[in-house]
Amino acid sequence: MLAVCTKEDGTAELRQVDVPKIRSDEVLVKVVAAAQNPADWVFTEWRKGKEPAIVGLDFAGIVQEVGQSIDSFQVGDRVAGMVHGCKDLNGSFAEYVAAIPHMMFKVPESWSLEDASQLPCACYTACQSLYQSQDLPYPDNPAPVPFDILSWASGTSVGQFTVQLAKLGGMRVIATASPKHFDRLKALGIDDVFDYHDPDVSKKIKAYTNGKLRHAVDCICKEDTPKAISDALSDEGGTVSVVRQIKPARDEVKHVFALALDLSERPYSFPFEYTPKPGMADFADKSSKMIARLLREGKLTPAPIKVYPDGLASFKEGFEYMKSGQVSGEKIVYRVADTPGIRS
Ligand SMILES: NC(=O)c1ccc[n+]([C@@H]2O[C@H](COP(=O)([O-])OP(=O)(O)OC[C@H]3O[C@@H](n4cnc5c(N)ncnc54)[C@H](OP(=O)(O)O)[C@@H]3O)[C@@H](O)[C@H]2O)c1
Missing domain, CATH: 3.90.180.10 (Medium-chain alcohol dehydrogenases, catalytic domain)
Structure with missing residues (x-):
C-alpha cells in the first residue's frame, strides 16, 4: 500500500x-x-x-x-x-x-x-478534558443546574468538540476565539464568546461569570494562555484541563493534563x-x-x-x-x- x-x-x-x-x-x-x-x-x-x-x-x-x-x-x-x-x-x-x-x-x-x-x-481529547481530568457531567446526565465553564481557544479542533460536549452536559459555555469564528461557535449553542486578542478579555470573562468561574479547558496551551485563563477564574482559583503540560499561573489554579494516545x-x-x-x-x-x-x-x-x-x-x-x-x-x-x- x-x-x-x-x-x-x-x-x-x-x-x-x-x-x-x-x-x-x-x-x-x-x-x-x-x-x-x-x-x-x-x-x-x-x-x-x-x-x-x-x-x-x-x-x-x-x-x-x-x-x-x-x-x-x-x-x-x-x-x-x-x-x-x-x-x-x-x-x-x-x-x-x-x-x-x-x-x-x-x-x-x-x-x-x-x-x-x-x-x-x-473528540477523545475533549472527553478526557471534561470527564477524565475534571469529572464534569456527561450529555446523558447533564448538570441539573447549569454552571460556568470556559473553553479557551475554541477555534481549535479540540475546542470545536469541547464546547459542544460541555453544552450537551448542561453547562453554561463561555468560549474564546478569533471574531471570524463567533457566528459558527454561537450556532453550536455556546452562551458567549470573547476575542482572545482583546487585552481585557480575562477581565470581561471574570465580570461575565461574576468572579465565580471554577472550570476551564485550555484547548491550545500557548505561553500566554495559563495567565489569561487564571485571570478569568475566581479569586479562589479553579481547575483547568490542559492539552499540553504547562505550568499554572498561580497556586490556586490546578492544571490536569491528559493525552489521547x-x-x-x-x-x-x-x-x-x-x-x-x-x-x-x-x-x-x-x-x-x-x-x-x-x-x-x-x-x-x-x-x-x-x-x-x-x-x-x-x-x-x-x-x-x-x-x-x-x-x-x-x-x-x-x-x-x-x-x-x-x-x-
Ligand atoms: N493532549 C492531547 O492528547 C492532544 C490531542 C490533540 C491536540 N492536542 C493539542 O491541542 C492543541 C490544539 O490542537 P488542535 O488540533 O485542536 O489545533 P488546531 O485546530 O490546529 O488549532 C488551530 C487554532 O489554534 C488557535 N490558536 C492559535 N494560537 C492561539 C492562541 N494563542 N490563543 C488561542 N487560540 C489560538 C487558532 O484560533 P483562531 O482561529 O480562533 O485564532 C486556530 O484556529 C495543540 O496544542 C495540540 O498539540 C493535544
Whole structure:
C-alpha cells in the first residue's frame, strides 16, 4: 500500500509499504479520509534518526477485516478512529490501518467520512478534558443546574468538540476565539464568546461569570494562555484541563493534563516511555460509544474541512500550512483515493 512514512532526516515521504497485519483484538480499516493533527508534523520531526514509521492519527474508512476476538464491528462498517501514528508501521496516512476497537466508532450515513475523519483525536481529547481530568457531567446526565465553564481557544479542533460536549452536559459555555469564528461557535449553542486578542478579555470573562468561574479547558496551551485563563477564574482559583503540560499561573489554579494516545492502554516508547494506566481502554470505549450515539442522534457538528487535491501526496503542503500557523477553525483532510498512484 502507499503510506506517508517518516525518514531518518526528520522529514517524511509517500512510499510503498506492507499492509499492516491485525492482531486478534484489532480491525483492519481501508482508509477513505485521514485528518491532520499538530502531532503529525511534530512527531515526524521528532523521529529524526529513528527507523521509518507511518504518520497519522485520525482516520475514517470502511472495515475490511475483523480480528477473531472482536464482535463490535463487522466488515463493511463505516468507522472513524485514532491510532498512534509515527510510532511504527501503522498510521492513518495510508491505504489501510490496523485499528483498536475501543478507539473507533461507527459513523452514520448522515456524516461524510471526510467530515468524520476530524472527530477521533479532537473528540477523545475533549472527553478526557471534561470527564477524565475534571469529572464534569456527561450529555446523558447533564448538570441539573447549569454552571460556568470556559473553553479557551475554541477555534481549535479540540475546542470545536469541547464546547459542544460541555453544552450537551448542561453547562453554561463561555468560549474564546478569533471574531471570524463567533457566528459558527454561537450556532453550536455556546452562551458567549470573547476575542482572545482583546487585552481585557480575562477581565470581561471574570465580570461575565461574576468572579465565580471554577472550570476551564485550555484547548491550545500557548505561553500566554495559563495567565489569561487564571485571570478569568475566581479569586479562589479553579481547575483547568490542559492539552499540553504547562505550568499554572498561580497556586490556586490546578492544571490536569491528559493525552489521547494513552487511551490505547498499550505501552509505548515514542514520543516518550509510557506504561499504561488501567481504566484507559474502558474510558475510551465509553467515549467512543457516546460519540457514536451523539452522531446517530445528529447532536455533533463538524468544523469546516480543507481537502487538498492530491490526497496523501499533498501532506507536505498540509504540514507547512499547519506548521506556519495558518490553520484557523478548520481541519486538514486527505482523501486517500485522490492520491496519484492509488489503485482503487
Ligand atoms: N493532549 C492531547 O492528547 C492532544 C490531542 C490533540 C491536540 N492536542 C493539542 O491541542 C492543541 C490544539 O490542537 P488542535 O488540533 O485542536 O489545533 P488546531 O485546530 O490546529 O488549532 C488551530 C487554532 O489554534 C488557535 N490558536 C492559535 N494560537 C492561539 C492562541 N494563542 N490563543 C488561542 N487560540 C489560538 C487558532 O484560533 P483562531 O482561529 O480562533 O485564532 C486556530 O484556529 C495543540 O496544542 C495540540 O498539540 C493535544
